[in-house]
Amino acid sequence: MILTALNDYYQRLADDDKVPLPGFSSEKVSFCLIFSQEGKPLQIDDLRDTTGKKPRPSSCQVPVDKRRTSGIHAYPLWDKTAYALGFSDGEGKRLVDEHEAFTARQFALFGESDDPDLMAFLRLLDQWRPEQLVELPGYSEEVLDTNVIFRLDGQRQYLHENREACRLWGAALESSEGESGQCLITGKIAPLGTDHPAIRGVRDAQSSGASLVSFNSDAYESYGYSKNQNASISKAAIFGYSTGLNHLLRGDADNRQRLQIGDATVVFWAKARDTAHAEAAEGFFAMLNEPPSDEQEAAKLGTLLAQVAEGRPLAELDPMLEPATQFFVLGLAPNAARLSVRFWHIDSLENLAQHYAHHHQDMSLEPSPWKGMTPGTWRLALQTAPIHGDRAKAEDLLPQLAGELMRSILTGSRYPRSLLTNIVMRFRNDGKISGIRVALCKAVLAREARHAVHSNSTTQEVPVGLDPHSTHPGYLLGRLFAELENAQRGALGNEVNATIRDRYYGAASATPASVFPMLLRNVQHHLSNMRKKDKGGLAHKIEGEIGSIIDGLGDRFPRSFRIEDQGRFAIGYYHQSQARFAKKDSAAKNAEDEQGESE
Structure with a gap:
């Protein structure tokens, strides 16, 4: 179902020309080698986006037939510098083999073409010497091990966009189609694929991409099929679902269809x-x-x-x-x-x-x-x-x-x-x-x-704002704790190093009977202290509030609270604390209004 929905999403994107067609892929390309009609290399153009703090590769839709793993496999008309130019930070026989594989594939695909642009490109490859790269205008060490494309001097389009090149590439893909069967995604009889492209953009996954469909052990195989042959999916559907998902995961700043929730990278579409x-x-x-x-x-x-x-x-x-x-x-x-x-x-x-x-x-x-x-x-x-x-x-x-x-x-x-x-x-x-x-x-x-199972549940509703009529012990004790803290602040002001919340919140919310009797004894000292500092009005209000809250409680404090009651305790504490601030804001506003009227 996931792959079917992603393939359908790809069809929508393809109809709007937002994603590449089958046989192509959006890849990160950094540089372009420009060459003449005679096949002479002329210069290196930097294609990177330089609007940010650090240059970033540009996205290009280039020909791709399958995912490259540990083996040697070259792509048509573009590749990383080791393949396309035979030049890399590394050296040795593999570097030579990679460049030879790239050259051989271009001649195999386009060697019979009489298109002048493709013929010039083949002349370039025939005459190319890797050491020429460092002599070209525009070369820097930043070119090494990046993806490069090609362009004939005087042309606006890149070589992989050439109409004849695209036709030949499409014909090559059709001729390479293998065994046919019923596709699990579309239900149609079509050439089946075995190579699933890498999915890129999932946070903390491998930078080169990871597989959504793969069979890497005999335990997951059946009926004599090996590896991805166990997933009977057509080549077209494999391309569709993987292209659609990679589009959703793209790292563009304007991509609003991707979220990060914990370790999960979340994508969505309609x-x-x-x-x-x-x-x-x-x-x-x-x-x-x-x-x-x-x-x-x-x-x-x-x-x-x-x-x-x-x-x-x-x-x-x-x-x-x-x-x-x-x-x-x-x-x-x-x-x-x-x-x-x-x-x-x-x-x-x-x-x-x-x-x-x-x-x-x-x-x-x-x-x-x-x-x-x-x-x-x-x-x-x-x-x-x-x-x-x-x-x-x-x-x-x-x-x-x-x-x-x-x-x-x-x-x-x-x-x-x-x-x-x-x-x-x-x-x-x-x-x-x-x-x-x-x-x-x-x-x-x-x-x-x-969601309570019993419709006649007697559980009290959780209040949105301060509820002075609530009789829930957790909620009431949360309110009481806030008023006790208010009394402490009223008596000691900003001189207190640690409030009762800092010292006793955990015990008060979990085991009220072990803390509240002591806190209620101490509050009398705070109230007395406030009266001595000409804060008799404040002391009277706090004492009245404490009394009304205690009246709603039973004869004794609960010995312990369940986790739900501790949640109610926090809500009561928040409501009572914020109500105090709201009263101060309201009083200040009324004073400002009265001053404005007198003026």
């Missing part, structure tokens, strides 16, 4: 009635996973998702987003010389939009820790990693957790339970009780409640 609607769906999905940095645009997207969650049809919100558009999401991870499929998901655009809307709803928290739109999946996954300095490191992220999180968002299923466990562990280890981490706790608990 199948709609025309290219315009498919691209609109792909752009919409890209924004869902990497929200726009502009606050207004992010807010618009958040509003759209809220309307989807309320049941409004997607097509009413944007006519280009057709609900029936089929959507594909593929997550790939490196596995030695091969690729592992982390996840594969197919759904309609309408269902995906609803799932993301529910995710946006589950993550909602007041006050919001972000502006506009829920952060992307990658940023959410990073919250489970330890904080080093001001930020988490990607290498500390559990790769499977990131993939499970992405899958739960795509399918609308429960978030991974390990997500809540890891977040709570981070609270206790690094003390970073950030809004985005609290929102993740709230999302896991809210979705668990919604």
